[in-house]
Amino acid sequence: MKTVIVAGGSPPSFDLINKELEDATYLVCADSGANCLYNYNIKPHYLIGDFDSIDKNVFDFYKKESCIIEMYPKDKDDTDTELCIKKAIELFSDEIVLLGCTGSRLDHILGNIGLLLRCLNLNIKASIRDNNNIIFISNKPLSVKGEKGEDFSIQAYCNEVKGLTLRGCKYELTNYNLKIGDPLTISNQFLDDLVHIDFKTGIILIMFSKDN
Structure with a gap:
């Protein structure tokens, strides 16, 4: 509901x-x-x-x-x-x-x-x-839908997200330990209509943003 x-x-x-x-x-x-x-x-x-x-x-x-x-x-x-x-x-x-x-x-x-x-x-x-924005958080790996070229960002919403792997985006990542405050995963883009986000432990904040 x-x-x-x-x-x-x-x-x-x-x-x-x-x-x-x-x-x-x-x-x-x-x-x-x-x-x-x-x-x-x-x-x-x-x-x-x-x-x-x-x-x-x-x-x-x-x-x-x-x-x-x-x-x-x-x-x-x-x-x-x-x-x-x-x-x-x-x-x-x-x-x-x-x-x-x-x-x-x-x-x-x-x-x-x-x-x-x-x-x-x-x-x-x-x-x-x-x-202009959608914000949500997750403590589990997930696949998110979007449009080709759509902007999205990820931030650690805990001390450290371990083993972060990104696929289906412009700036892919493999087994990266993302610490809180690390801006590496700001302003990425969808290559197609699906981005796969995998990580071992932690909580991530995901934001879809578009300009006016």
Whole structure:
């Protein structure tokens, strides 16, 4: 079961939201993420947060529309997006797509990427998506689909990824130990429509990126 979460970062496009909602069961919204949903005339199932940044008219509208609203104090340990993740877990989601989780606040972006690790530890497929990027993490070898010439990057999301091997890309790699912070695997390209990523131990972060 798939849950889409819309947070309060840079608003996703109408097309991106609708694409992700096609096979989703729940739409959960964090605080001011509701502003873009309101502009797109989309109703979330849940509206969650401390509501310190949502437009008042938007909050009042969804309240009248009988959305399930869960209000939390401003001074709390969890971010609004983390509260939405907890709700998705509570709803027994096996896939979570995070929208509105990138933008100008680098602290929130890093925190949101950290939430992907929480999902991974619970065996939940999770990704962060915006109009230009897809971010996900993996602790197992995998093959990823893309288009010929499409850009992707890999980073170690642990102290060291051992035995990293890349096939089907412009810059192939064999049995390389990728340490955290090593930029060697930034900005690679698909040679065809499939890239094979193998490694012995560790956690990798994979990012598909395209320019405007």
